[in-house]
Amino acid sequence: MKTNPTLKLLASIALVVAFSAATVAQQKPCLTASKFGPDDQIGNVNYITPAKTLAATKLVTKGKSYRLAIETNKDTPAYAPRTFNVTIVQPTQVGGGSLGPTKTTYNDDMVVGWNGVGTQIDGLGHIGIDYLYYNCNKASDFVATDGLKKLGVEHIPAIATRGVLLDMAGYFNTDIVKEGTAFNRAEIEGAMKRQGIKSIEKGDVVLFYTGWLKLLGKDNKRFGSVAPGLGRDGAKYLASLDVAMIGTDTWSFEAVPFEAGAGIFEVHQILIPMNGIHILENINTEEMVKDQAWEFLFTLGPARITGGVQAIVNPIAIK
């Protein structure tokens, strides 16, 4: 990964171009400084106020709730070298033994795997720009092998806010949006108009439906190597609207192959370190699209693994 000086210079220029908007604001303590102060670890989740939550509960009109996760297991396609296994054990019961007069028996389970397998949230410690992470945190200052000392998922507050679902498959009039398709401002506004969604607001969680999960278990190679997804301009547009989180029904979240001229997972960089916006991947909104559940109460409580980078999650949407 060590490059010669010329390549290094070119890379620096690319970096400056990529984040030119940020460099204008010279008074910022660093490129990834938080709007919410030097101690902030949760980013735009700060926008989810009680008033916001209360308003979101008013969106519930039918009481139908949706679990948004796919399953996680050893066959779930995952970004290399991620793996996942569960092991079931029966401590103290070898040979058919049981406990006490009521013959209690029990199963327990161990997980040996990566948090980034299946439906997942990317915490604010997941992605950086040359080892600079969200809110001026340098990797060498907070990344330890036995857990992040800052920006871990245990800090994420209770999430209960307005969710908005954009049906990109409907917008493109297809079952499965083609890989590499990038959703930018035009596509976002087009989908909103088509669905009658008036606005995306501060503190919202925005979910994209592409139909990509239809490939899961049928064409895992295609599923896990490319995908449609959010584009750079679209990411900046949603960031300008102060959304709290953004999710898709793909593994990559952003369009792969990446947009022409884009960096590697640059959309992740725009959202996570630059804007404090959490990312959700492999969010299954198939049934919601069928029900045209476009605006809803979105709730999420990631398991509070201390120092965890990501978390396997299962958000609940209620319409």
Place this chain on the structure above:
Amino acid sequence: MKTNPTLKLLASIALVVAFSAATVAQQKPCLTASKFGPDDQIGNVNYITPAKTLAATKLVTKGKSYRLAIETNKDTPAYAPRTFNVTIVQPTQVGGGSLGPTKTTYNDDMVVGWNGVGTQIDGLGHIGIDYLYYNCNKASDFVATDGLKKLGVEHIPAIATRGVLLDMAGYFNTDIVKEGTAFNRAEIEGAMKRQGIKSIEKGDVVLFYTGWLKLLGKDNKRFGSVAPGLGRDGAKYLASLDVAMIGTDTWSFEAVPFEAGAGIFEVHQILIPMNGIHILENINTEEMVKDQAWEFLFTLGPARITGGVQAIVNPIAIK
């Protein structure tokens, strides 16, 4: 664990006494048959209908949301031999490398641990009566070392229902309810009356607050060896009300030392295999008690690990 015939007979008698109510109903296909039919894998969660969910959202008056999990890490007291570790890695970035022109860097994380550490849900495959699990499932028919073939946590639907919080510390006029204290019908009704809760209803999630989590990190030995909790009579009472789930702020859920004459984790047996009622442990309701948030919208989406017995969770309560 092999016993002589006399001991075996005594054990059988104890079993009959313990579950005498069940044996009366001779027409049941087995002791743990589900009210919801032979294919049922979710128990009383079936009672959480859209109407129930819709009504629960009306309980939200302030928009304040609460995360109910404690943190899970290598120091979290856990039932032996459970362990937990997280490991942070930076694939492909050894030596300070980064990816592409925008110098993307990232952290990933592996979990190596047991699902029963920290705030957890006990799935319906967790507890059995002499290897008979919920809905007539015999261990030999569904328990595999690489994941349960039935009753795994991946089957749990989206949970969004009415939550009721019983402040047992308040009822006993103490900071921390004493270990071994069992909450039975009298205590449950007494707490309800004190708090002005009119009823516990079909499909509710009932949470108990005991103050026990105040011991966490201060006296882990006491915290993890004994606890106050639900009693057998209280469990049967709540089961008779058709609640969906019950939770406490302790590791054991039920009173430890166990009630006089009780089996080992017999309350777990009454709820999980006998009644299809999920159990939640180490649920942190401290702040809710301060706010007197007694009735609320409770939401939960456990990570959908295929064949998982338990899950580390973080339910969200909204008042």
Place this chain on the structure above:
Amino acid sequence: MKTNPTLKLLASIALVVAFSAATVAQQKPCLTASKFGPDDQIGNVNYITPAKTLAATKLVTKGKSYRLAIETNKDTPAYAPRTFNVTIVQPTQVGGGSLGPTKTTYNDDMVVGWNGVGTQIDGLGHIGIDYLYYNCNKASDFVATDGLKKLGVEHIPAIATRGVLLDMAGYFNTDIVKEGTAFNRAEIEGAMKRQGIKSIEKGDVVLFYTGWLKLLGKDNKRFGSVAPGLGRDGAKYLASLDVAMIGTDTWSFEAVPFEAGAGIFEVHQILIPMNGIHILENINTEEMVKDQAWEFLFTLGPARITGGVQAIVNPIAIK
């Protein structure tokens, strides 16, 4: 796994027939009692005396040493549900950091996997007869989820003894001995005669070469589902000669499909619990066969994982 009384009776009869020789010796404390006393945990390894070791070193005439292990990794075929992964980490060096003035950097590695993957030794706690293990140890007395309390691999002494290699592929005049072929007394004596091996002696380690490892990486399905191997009569014959350990170049050790009338892994039962003879699997003797290294010094020191059932090993043969 619970059977009706008739099936149970039949099974018991089968068990009696299988181990009829043992039941004659009624004075034994139990079916699996050790010749070496009630405290013995190492079986026939007791026969490897200093005199035996000294004599074995005299077999070295050329000084050529052989490593007998195949590699263990995530692609190594393994008995379900065994898995194996290694993860490389660089603690404290995120972002290209190094330690101190001489810029020390380092890699560390974690293993997450089963000990029975690749070249392995089966410890005396691996196989039992209806939960009765070697030397009258009942599973309920010594098997704990966090490690065996007896019969763990940490007890195995330093192994340095005479090794004998039987070239069964040569005996059958083939490259790869056909699956299901069972090596019994006739085949063992035939191979010895062909190779000019005069005797198999007390405390020896006997290795079988079949050519089966030629399939590894070429036809993993065939490799890992069937194999030639030791038969029941051959196992009893070698046990009667008081050998210390027996190894093959297959995953199963014994012939699969099993011999007509044989139990499931019954050869393992004959050797491990009944005779205290350790088993070695996936032992690569290809190069030794080329060199006709039939009698040699065999050394082995399994990693001393406390309470371990098996161990991934790499014995050294010296000719």
Place this chain on the structure above:
Amino acid sequence: MKTNPTLKLLASIALVVAFSAATVAQQKPCLTASKFGPDDQIGNVNYITPAKTLAATKLVTKGKSYRLAIETNKDTPAYAPRTFNVTIVQPTQVGGGSLGPTKTTYNDDMVVGWNGVGTQIDGLGHIGIDYLYYNCNKASDFVATDGLKKLGVEHIPAIATRGVLLDMAGYFNTDIVKEGTAFNRAEIEGAMKRQGIKSIEKGDVVLFYTGWLKLLGKDNKRFGSVAPGLGRDGAKYLASLDVAMIGTDTWSFEAVPFEAGAGIFEVHQILIPMNGIHILENINTEEMVKDQAWEFLFTLGPARITGGVQAIVNPIAIK
């Protein structure tokens, strides 16, 4: 870990001073180039020829063999953040089931842990100088998260060579050599003279006894935080003698606190990347010292985990 330019300059100077001998040889392809050519991955193990092995077997006069490992388990003191756990399981046997007519039962075991716990070999991919590893291998070229692509322990050949044991406790006339004591040329030659060892030769394995393992389980804090050990001059001296491997009975191998002016684990750097000499740690030679087994046959076959950095080992010494 980012330093200012002045500090960086000072560090560079230190580096130059530390490895000044190497910089003289300007024609070397890089600082860590191998004597054995650009493809070499095993270093001085190349010196263990059949003639060397044959001669070593002549050192066996009594036939007594020694296992040199301590046990590895969850309580073994280990360099942070290393952990270790073993889990015993009984696949397919839940509820007292068994397999087939002979009622086969079995235990299996999983390991979840780091290879650097207990008695271990440091492979040539373990230690580097600013990400330059043995034989001009840069970390970015061979270190992958799922296993080293070069220098993994699977490449280590069968080890059977002359072993020499230096009794440093005897030399210092003490039970336990004091922490921080560095063994350099004077101490090595002094111990040899005291024990009557005439020479240390090309391809030898040299082991140091300090008595340090007497602290294990008695004072784990002292045991695992400091230690006596090899010094920089001693390391260079032994390297000049072309030894194959060096081991000690401590966790750190080298003297801790480090010698005045030494880098962090600089002795590791001198031996592993600079000289291709493997390191062995926590080697238990207590019984050998009692027997005055100073020169012997040393054998070692590390488990061949593909891409592994270290390995938990149990070498066998035969006298």
